[in-house]
Amino acid sequence: MRISRHRTPWLAAAVISASLTGVALAQDAAPDTETDTDTGTAPALKVELNSASPLDGACRLTFMATNGTGVDVDKLVLETVLLTTDGVVDRLTLFDLQALPANRPRVRQFDVSGLDCGSLGQVLINGIQTCDGEGLDPATCTDELDLSTRADIEVLG
Structure with missing residues (x-):
């Protein structure tokens, strides 16, 4: 040819x-080597503001928490600041998420009296007050905390 x-x-x-x-x-x-060779540096303690629902004289905040640390958390208490849509601090409060078993999602609800859900603009996780569990390094709760929201309210931390 x-x-x-x-x-x-x-x-x-x-x-x-x-x-x-x-x-x-x-x-x-x-394969994406950054993803496939990830050795657990991604956030593993996920806390999501799932909804904010008005109640009679209160606002019910519903959180979905998933503990991906591989270790049971016996008690997790978040120091939380609620801010208005104008950015003014409404209150500082503690949200006790209680026990979070490893690799199992949990839903926790908090009824905040005297709070109008429509005036809530931001939820700031100011810190971790309590993070207890056998074999759990308390720094894990801070270092691996991953915050998100499904509501029209910003979550910061």
């Missing part, structure tokens, strides 16, 4: 293009 000189550059370009496409596909299929 004879290849004319006019088609050789096109054929060479097609072969190079196919080779590069194969390399790109192989790279896309390769």
Whole structure:
């Protein structure tokens, strides 16, 4: 078979293009080493503000907590600051999330009397007052705390 000189550059370009496409596909299929070699540095104690519901004279804050530390937490108490939509501190309070077994989600509700849910703009986790559990380093509760929200209220920490 004879290849004319006019088609050789096109054929060479097609072969190079196919080779590069194969390399790109192989790279896309390769595992993300940052994710796959993660050794637990990602936050593992997740606390999510799931909802804020008005009650008669109160606001019910519902939290979903998931303990991914691998160690049971016997007691977790969060020092919490509730701020208005204007950024003014409404109150400082403690939320006792109680026991959080390892790798099991738990829902905790707190009825905050005298609080209008519509005026709540932010929930600040100011610190950890209590973090107890057998074999649990108390710093874990601070270092691995991952805060999120599903409500229209910002959660900070």
